[in-house]
Amino acid sequence: MVGQNISDIIEAYLKEILAADRQIEINRASIAAQFNCVPSQINYVIKTRFSSQQGYLVESKRGGGGYIRIEKLRYRDQDHYLNQLLALVTAQISFEKAVSILQQLVDNEVLSTHEAQLLATMLTDDAFAVTDQVATDTLRANLLSALLNGLRYQRF
Amino acid sequence: MVGQNISDIIEAYLKEILAADRQIEINRASIAAQFNCVPSQINYVIKTRFSSQQGYLVESKRGGGGYIRIEKLRYRDQDHYLNQLLALVTAQISFEKAVSILQQLVDNEVLSTHEAQLLATMLTDDAFAVTDQVATDTLRANLLSALLNGLRYQRF
DNA sequence: TTACTTTTGACCTTCATTGACCTTTATTAT
DNA sequence: ATAATAAAGGTCAATGAAGGTCAAAAGTAA
Numbered sequence: 064m065v066g067q068n069i070s071d072i073i074e075a076y077l078k079e080i081l082a083a084d085r086q087i088e089i090n091r092a093s094i095a096a097q098f099n100c101v102p103s104q105i106n107y108v109i110k111t112r113f114s115s116q117q118g119y120l121v122e123s124k125r126g127g128g129g130y131i132r133i134e135k136l137r138y139r140d141q142d143h144y145l146n147q148l149l150a151l152v153t154a155q156i157s158f159e160k161a162v163s164i165l166q167q168l169v170d171n172e173v174l175s176t177h178e179a180q181l182l183a184t185m186l187t188d189d190a191f192a193v194t195d196q197v198a199t200d201t202l203r204a205n206l207l208s209a210l211l212n213g214l215r216y217q218r219f
Numbered sequence: 220m221v222g223q224n225i226s227d228i229i230e231a232y233l234k235e236i237l238a239a240d241r242q243i244e245i246n247r248a249s250i251a252a253q254f255n256c257v258p259s260q261i262n263y264v265i266k267t268r269f270s271s272q273q274g275y276l277v278e279s280k281r282g283g284g285g286y287i288r289i290e291k292l293r294y295r296d297q298d299h300y301l302n303q304l305l306a307l308v309t310a311q312i313s314f315e316k317a318v319s320i321l322q323q324l325v326d327n328e329v330l331s332t333h334e335a336q337l338l339a340t341m342l343t344d345d346a347f348a349v350t351d352q353v354a355t356d357t358l359r360a361n362l363l364s365a366l367l368n369g370l371r372y373q374r375f
Numbered sequence: 376t377t378a379c380t381t382t383t384g385a386c387c388t389t390c391a392t393t394g395a396c397c398t399t400t401a402t403t404a405t
Numbered sequence: 406a407t408a409a410t411a412a413a414g415g416t417c418a419a420t421g422a423a424g425g426t427c428a429a430a431a432g433t434a435a
Contacts, residue, residue, distance in 0.1 A: 067284035067286070068282075068283050068284030068390085068391060068392090068422095069391080069392080070284075070390085070391060070392085071284065090413085090414095091413075091414060091415095092412090092413075092414085100392075100393085101392075101393055101394070102413095102414075102415095103392090103393075103394080103414095103415080103416080103417090104391080104392065104393080105414095106414080106415065106416080107390095107391075107392080111390085111391090123413095123414060123415085124399085124400075124413080124414080125398070125399040125400055125401095125412085125413050125414040125415075126398095126399055126400025126401050126402095126411090126412060126413050126414080127400060127401035127402065127411075127412045127413060128400080128401070128412085128413075129399085129400075129401090129412075129413035129414055130413085130414090131414075174337075177334070178333070178334055178337060181330075181334055181337070181338060181366065182337060182338070182341070184365055184366055185338065185341055185362050185365060185366055187365065189271070189365060190361055190362050190365035190366075191361055191362070206341050206346050206347070206362075210337065210340050210341055210346075224380085224381065224382090224432090225381080225382080226380090226381065226382085246423080246424095247423075247424055247425095248422095248423075248424085256382075256383085257382070257383050257384065258423095258424075258425095259382090259383075259384080259424090259425075259426080259427090260381085260382065260383080261424090262424080262425065262426080263380095263381075263382080267380085267381095279423095279424060279425085280389085280390075280423080280424080281388070281389040281390055281391095281422085281423050281424045281425080282388095282389055282390025282391050282421090282422060282423050282424080283390065283391040283392070283421075283422045283423060284390085284391075284422080284423075285389085285390075285391095285422070285423035285424055286423085286424090287424075
């Protein structure tokens with residue numbers, strides 16, 4: 064039932080291919096034609112759903128024979144990977160971004176879905192009964208940093 | 220007595236669907252039109268009758284193709300037990316006490332050892348880079364309360 | 376009355392869609 | 406080779422399409 068808009072549909076389409084291939088190369092115009100939208104919408108989809116925050120690497124080439132290549136990044140070296148994620152945790156962080164980081168940990172099998180849910184629970188605004196938004200975000204960032212640091216030494 | 224006002228009627232309508240499906244996705248404007256009320260009344264109904272305290276999870280998305288999704292969470296059978304633990308969480312709580320509560324959750328197989336470790340990580344003083352000790356304990360109490368509340372329901 | 380709940384609407388924020396205009400790269404004609 | 410042209414993809418701002426917030430007004434019950 065999720066995915067009423069074109070962007071969601073295109074996202075799902077690309078991710079389905081990525082699940083099998085881990086890397087795709089598309090022609091912007093073709094995809095746009097296929098989904099009956101304007102070419103720049105593809106850029107929108109990529110920008111909002113395939114960012115490096117979300118674990119994707121996007122490269123492109125213009126001109127004749129141009130393409131857009133999307134790659135789902137996978138991290139073999141866990142410590143290095145956690146460092147990268149840690150770098151994404153800015154001094155203040157919104158719940159949504161925090162969740163997208165947890166999601167990446169799930170994608171890369173560092174956390175189970177259930178674990179991520181537990182942790183997300185503790186990162187909600189609700190969990191901090193604080194009125195000041197800046198203080199809340201700062202705090203959440205601290206919590207998440209602590210979690211990521213903890214994960215690197217945790218044995219399973 | 221129940222069902223006199225529009226809010227009650229909308230509540231009943233949504234809960235009837237939820238009884239069958241456990242999850243619904245609605246368009247705020249459509250529902251509002253259907254019940255001849257203003258859109259923000261839907262928010263009122265959700266806020267007063269589908270809160271997380273009442274066992275519902277509500278997510279929404281704005282913009283084109285936006286929606287409001289309501290999910291009925293399953294009640295845990297350890298609920299009574301969780302209530303007891305929740306009572307132990309005072310307004311402020313030390314790390315040691317927090318850990319002992321987590322330990323009880325492990326003993327009762329609500330959490331795995333690893334999960335407890337993850338959560339403990341987020342409850343350390345270190346996780347809150349706050350100097351004031353009272354504020355820290357207050358916060359930790361909030362976090363732990365949120366966690367315990369979250370554990371009462373589990374997603375499908 | 377008084378306090379609580381419901382109803383309404385003005386105004387706000389977020390997300391999606393579109394199109395005009397720009398930049399880069401490859402091919403083709405001279 | 407060079408210059409023109411074609412063939413990509415990129416940017417950005419305007420517009421549209423949802424849902425969110427908040428406080429005032431209107432009901433309701435004690």
